[in-house]
Amino acid sequence: MTADIGKSEAPAVPGRLPLVGHTAAMLRERLDFTAKLRSYGDVVRLRLGPLAVHFVTTPELAYQVLTGQTDKFDKGILVDKLRRAFGNGLVSTDGEFHRSQRRMIQPAFSRRALARHAEVMTESAGEMVDSWWAGQELALDRRMQDFTISVVGRTLFSADFGPRVGAEIRRYTPTLIRLGVLRALTPSLLSLPVRRRFDNAVAHVHRVVDDVVAGGREDRDDLLSVLLRARDEAGEPMSRQQVRDEVVTLLTAGSETTGIALSWLFHELARNPGVEERLHAEVDEVVGRRAATFEDVPSLVYTQRVISEVLRKYPLWFLMRRANTDVTLGGVRIPAGTEVGFSPHALHHDPLSYDAPARFDPDRWLPTRARSVPRGAYVPFAGGLHHCPGHSYASLEIAIAAATVAARWRLVPVPGKPVHPRVVGLMYPNRLPMIALPRRN
Numbered sequence: 001m002t003a004d005i006g007k008s009e010a011p012a013v014p015g016r017l018p019l020v021g022h023t024a025a026m027l028r029e030r031l032d033f034t035a036k037l038r039s040y041g042d043v044v045r046l047r048l049g050p051l052a053v054h055f056v057t058t059p060e061l062a063y064q065v066l067t068g069q070t071d072k073f074d075k076g077i078l079v080d081k082l083r084r085a086f087g088n089g090l091v092s093t094d095g096e097f098h099r100s101q102r103r104m105i106q107p108a109f110s111r112r113a114l115a116r117h118a119e120v121m122t123e124s125a126g127e128m129v130d131s132w133w134a135g136q137e138l139a140l141d142r143r144m145q146d147f148t149i150s151v152v153g154r155t156l157f158s159a160d161f162g163p164r165v166g167a168e169i170r171r172y173t174p175t176l177i178r179l180g181v182l183r184a185l186t187p188s189l190l191s192l193p194v195r196r197r198f199d200n201a202v203a204h205v206h207r208v209v210d211d212v213v214a215g216g217r218e219d220r221d222d223l224l225s226v227l228l229r230a231r232d233e234a235g236e237p238m239s240r241q242q243v244r245d246e247v248v249t250l251l252t253a254g255s256e257t258t259g260i261a262l263s264w265l266f267h268e269l270a271r272n273p274g275v276e277e278r279l280h281a282e283v284d285e286v287v288g289r290r291a292a293t294f295e296d297v298p299s300l301v302y303t304q305r306v307i308s309e310v311l312r313k314y315p316l317w318f319l320m321r322r323a324n325t326d327v328t329l330g331g332v333r334i335p336a337g338t339e340v341g342f343s344p345h346a347l348h349h350d351p352l353s354y355d356a357p358a359r360f361d362p363d364r365w366l367p368t369r370a371r372s373v374p375r376g377a378y379v380p381f382a383g384g385l386h387h388c389p390g391h392s393y394a395s396l397e398i399a400i401a402a403a404t405v406a407a408r409w410r411l412v413p414v415p416g417k418p419v420h421p422r423v424v425g426l427m428y429p430n431r432l433p434m435i436a437l438p439r440r441n
């Protein structure tokens with residue numbers, strides 16, 4: 001009856017334990033846990049420790065949370081727990097402050113800026129593939145992280161962003177993300193040593209980034225200069241701490257995700273010889289044996305489908321928002337202040353949205369087939385007010401790096417070392433040893 005619309009209660013997910021709620025099951029089962037939530041309802045209730053969470057499980061409701069009703073949601077508990085690390089950086093703020101910081105950062109991702117960044121991406125990718133030798137065993141996940149950190153550092157922050165900064169960021173960011181997610185899932189249950197490890201990682205990252213900010217100049221053509229030059233309405237510059245928070249946010253958000261995507265891309269190429277062959281043929285035709293450039297990317301049509309498929313298969317495990325007003329989702333009334341979660345991974349693997357979702361099938365992104373994917377079912381870069389500002393930058397960087405590697409090398413797995421995802425918010429490979437074999441083309 002219409003009078004009841006918006007008033008029904010979401011079903012509770014079975015298996016809630018005293019004190020810990022669903023946290024133990026979620027941490028034990030990870031992707032399987034979030035995948036099965038749709039079988040309990042379109043909106044379901046969970047307990048993470050003492051915290052009540054509504055989880056939406058359909059593409060349309062995820063679309064509503066992200067985009068359709070974006071202004072009714074702020075960042076949620078996940079970001080609260082990461083705020084110690086990212087302070088008031090873009091990723092952890094809302095409202096007018098977030099909007100004005102975003103406006104300031106946006107020009108670093110304009111088409112003109114991207115064309116400039118691409119030169120660094122091409123050069124860095126070229127240097128990377130030149131440094132490999134035939135038969136070399138590469139810890140590919142680490143190589144890709146080194147590459148993406150160095151590219152973000154060189155494009156956005158400073159020409160002389162040194163290797164020490166990269167090494168420290170690479171070393172401590174996974175800890176920040178892993179422990180940030182753990183703290184969100186187990187509010188107040190974490191032991192002191194875990195908190196100390198988190199604080200220690202934060203302190204290291206802050207220290208190196210403080211050095212980057214201290215060495216920054218206002219007269220350069222990079223984002224750090226833009227941040228240092230910025231003045232508010234009263235003519236005041238941004239505090240050093242605010243600049244630091246933005247730099248930490250962009251360095252970590254911009255490198256970890258892109259490095260993981262590149263890692264999985266080469267893993268999938270090695271497992272799918274037909275896909276690898278088509279990608280190699282395209283790269284041979286468009287790029288030849290040189291490093292790929294900005295101008296090549298529009299012609300790398302198949303490579304771009306491969307990238308879309310990597311981002312489908314290996315997205316974030318889950319995201320959280322918090323309702324800032326009473327909202328109705330799927331007929332369920334959700335009071336202001338409620339945490340609302342959803343899983344990009346579950347949405348990207350839902351058989352109601354994708355044929356054979358476990359299969360790596362770049363051709364599902366052919367325009368004729370892609371049209372049948374429901375809105376909200378493909379959200380690698382989220383959506384709405386907090387839509388990833390680096391999405392074009394990331395797609396460009398992945399295309400340039402993938403094509404530059406593929407122009408020269410075939411990467412094959414090291415036998416006897418199985419690779420599987422380690423899910424800690426992001427989907428890291430547990431390891432990714434690969435051998436570089438020269439391509440004869």
Ligand code: HEM
Nearest residue numbers: 090091253254257258261380381382386388389390393394
């Ligand atoms: C494959 C690569 C990438 C993926 C999959 C990715 C994914 C995402 C997602 C899902 C969000 C939304 C998080 C949320 O709503 O809680 C996000 C936000 C963000 N991303 Fe990315 N990202 C990538 C690359 C980048 C790059 C290259 C940069 C910058 C250089 C970047 C900077 C950011 C920032 C600053 C935010 C926060 C935006 C806001 O809250 O307004 N990301 N990203």
